Amino acid sequence: MSASERALREKVDQVRMRAPTRGNRRLEQLLEAVNGDLQVKAWWHMAGITAQRIGLTDHSWVHIQIVMNISLRLARLLFRRGITPAMVADHGMTERDAEVTIAAAALFHCVGMSIHRLDHESYSLFLTADKLGGLLEGIYAEPERSIVVAEAMHAVISHRSTGRPLTVEGAIVRVADALDMAKGRSRVEFEAGRLDIHSISAYAIDEVRIEAGEDKAVRVEIEMSNSAGIFQVDEGLGKKLRGTPLAEHIEVVARIQAEHEKRLVPVFRL
Numbered sequence: 001m002s003a004s005e006r007a008l009r010e011k012v013d014q015v016r017m018r019a020p021t022r023g024n025r026r027l028e029q030l031l032e033a034v035n036g037d038l039q040v041k042a043w044w045h046m047a048g049i050t051a052q053r054i055g056l057t058d059h060s061w062v063h064i065q066i067v068m069n070i071s072l073r074l075a076r077l078l079f080r081r082g083i084t085p086a087m088v089a090d091h092g093m094t095e096r097d098a099e100v101t102i103a104a105a106a107l108f109h110c111v112g113m114s115i116h117r118l119d120h121e122s123y124s125l126f127l128t129a130d131k132l133g134g135l136l137e138g139i140y141a142e143p144e145r146s147i148v149v150a151e152a153m154h155a156v157i158s159h160r161s162t163g164r165p166l167t168v169e170g171a172i173v174r175v176a177d178a179l180d181m182a183k184g185r186s187r188v189e190f191e192a193g194r195l196d197i198h199s200i201s202a203y204a205i206d207e208v209r210i211e212a213g214e215d216k217a218v219r220v221e222i223e224m225s226n227s228a229g230i231f232q233v234d235e236g237l238g239k240k241l242r243g244t245p246l247a248e249h250i251e252v253v254a255r256i257q258a259e260h261e262k263r264l265v266p267v268f269r270l
Contacts, residue, residue: 133145
């Protein structure tokens, strides 16, 4: 093995996915399995390379970890308020199995970017179909293992722009993907000189907070430095949330903190 090959292997192998498992042993086992799998890590690495090639915001393992953690945060807040996931309602399994399904979907939702950005959600499906079942061996027996794989794949395809999630799990991953917009996460296109409403609005997002709501199960608060961020909130997050099983359970409040501009809309709500 050459020095360059060794360096690449070490770079890919050192990636570790971490999330608060809260005693969910099956979720811990899934993370252990994926952290020991060089092929999945190589897909995450290549997804990041593809994003760099086209000047897109980060889609490496960092994006995957953020989406997985946001997904689990949303899931736990929703379940606490009595929102029932498909793993419970349709299969008689548990909320902890729903967490595994959600985490699996988050881990695999963008592996298709390792091939191409265009239609990457479909590429993610066949990579997931080939890999996820093997990672779940020893965690689930049949038919539960294939049910988890199928539900995770539904969530993967549901995150595409035209996706229509039929499950709470699918909607969670779809919304979590859109919520990876905090400060520093959406600057690549702007700083590369791509100046349009998409890059400027993404650049205006400073902070995203996800908390338990009062009237609704989840309250998402977004701090913006510029009112251009409204476009990112409405066209990005809004489109991912509307029409999903979560639309009635998540409140989104965006606030503009800028002092240097006239506040035409100081607070924007979805």
